[in-house]
Amino acid sequence: MHCSKACEKISAYLDHELDSELSQQVAHHIGQCDDCREVFQDFQKINATVREWPKIELAPDFARQLGRMVEAKEGQATGRLSVPWPLWRFVQSFIRLLDATRYSSAQTLDEFNDFPPFSMGYIYFKLLDQSGRG
Amino acid sequence: MVVIKRQSPAAPGGNESASMEDIDFNTIKAIGRGDRSAFELFVKKYQNPVVNFIFRYVRDRFTAQDLTQEVFLKVFQGAGEFEPRGKVSNWVFTIAFNLCANELKRQKRRGYPYPDLSLGDPAELECPAHDQAGTRKKELEEDLMAALDRLPENQRAALWLRVNEDLSYLEISQVLNISLAGVESLIFRARKQLRQLMRGRNGSSP
Numbered sequence: 001m002h003c004s005k006a007c008e009k010i011s012a013y014l015d016h017e018l019d020s021e022l023s024q025q026v027a028h029h030i031g032q033c034d035d036c037r038e039v040f041q042d043f044q045k046i047n048a049t050v051r052e053w054p055k056i057e058l059a060p061d062f063a064r065q066l067g068r069m070v071e072a073k074e075g076q077a078t079g080r081l082s083v084p085w086p087l088w089r090f091v092q093s094f095i096r097l098l099d100a101t102r103y104s105s106a107q108t109l110d111e112f113n114d115f116p117p118f119s120m121g122y123i124y125f126k127l128l129d130q131s132g133r134g
Numbered sequence: 135m136v137v138i139k140r141q142s143p144a145a146p147g148g149n150e151s152a153s154m155e156d157i158d159f160n161t162i163k164a165i166g167r168g169d170r171s172a173f174e175l176f177v178k179k180y181q182n183p184v185v186n187f188i189f190r191y192v193r194d195r196f197t198a199q200d201l202t203q204e205v206f207l208k209v210f211q212g213a214g215e216f217e218p219r220g221k222v223s224n225w226v227f228t229i230a231f232n233l234c235a236n237e238l239k240r241q242k243r244r245g246y247p248y249p250d251l252s253l254g255d256p257a258e259l260e261c262p263a264h265d266q267a268g269t270r271k272k273e274l275e276e277d278l279m280a281a282l283d284r285l286p287e288n289q290r291a292a293l294w295l296r297v298n299e300d301l302s303y304l305e306i307s308q309v310l311n312i313s314l315a316g317v318e319s320l321i322f323r324a325r326k327q328l329r330q331l332m333r334g335r336n337g338s339s340p
């Protein structure tokens with residue numbers, strides 16, 4: 001096997017993506033050729049760096065928030081109320097704010113629901129109430 | 135940190151086995167029935183792999199969070215019609231990839247300032263010699279990390295899925311919707327470009 005061919009396959013070799021015959025050829029070549037062995041070792045070092053690539057994390061209650069959102073959306077799908085998606089993103093921030101209220105008291109939210117029909121507040125409480133009962 | 139269940143090293147030719155991920159299939163079925171707690175468990179399992187895959191694409195933390203949310207909402211919506219042809223995780227990454235592709239298109243249309251993705255001429259990256267090998271090593275690592283972020287987005291994504299999520303080339307080809315040879319080439323080019331930088335910095339380019 002020539003260097004040029006071996007060099008092209010070292011990456012796939014490292015990833016265990018070659019069939020056994022080709023894999024053996026590359027392994028044999030790396031064993032004998034300093035240049036190609038250096039390429040292989042460099043690729044291993046690059047893998048180590050890729051593993052160190054900074055990661056981000058989501059809020060600890062991300063899953064719970066999403067669960068609540070889909071529940072509310074389900075209510076929306078089966079109910080009479082139709083709210084466009086961008087509004088949902090907006091409403092979501094309110095849901096987070098009012099979590100405590102909703103979960104600490106089992107009573108209905110009707111007492112708060114004195115907004116004019118189809119105002120933001122009306123729609124929000126309507127949804128909250130529906131999802132609470134769903 | 136939630137880790138995607140790993141398959142044994144990909145067999146050559148990458149034969150997919152659905153049985154490996156029965157747990158996920160059952161979860162998806164439950165989600166399809168509207169099971170909220172199954173959904174939340176599923177989100178917990180995949181939220182970190184998904185948000186970081188997306189982050190590799192869009193390179194913005196807040197956009198990545200928003201898109202991750204959309205991915206899981208699509209999972210919830212699509213769970214009822216999910217057909218077990220491949221691994222569930224592949225399906226989730228595919229949804230994420232499609233959202234990323236749309237987002238990048240949207241950004242480019244809007245003319246968002248887009249960073250130069252080229253690594254530049256390796257010869258230009260040569261730096262003055264340092265006294266301490268340790269300093270040089272640390273700087274090289276930082277440079278490599280910066281270079282990773284400057285790779286073209288598909289190279290970043292393919293390399294990430296292979297090295298950090300242990301997806302086979304076949305699985306990556308399904309997620310990114312490209313050929314197997316295309317995946318091999320993406321990953322090879324990414325490594326070659328990063329190696330040029332390493333060698334340039336070491337000042338001992340072959």
Ligand SMILES: [Zn+2]
Pocket residue numbers: 002003004006029033034035036037
């Ligand atoms: Zn060689």
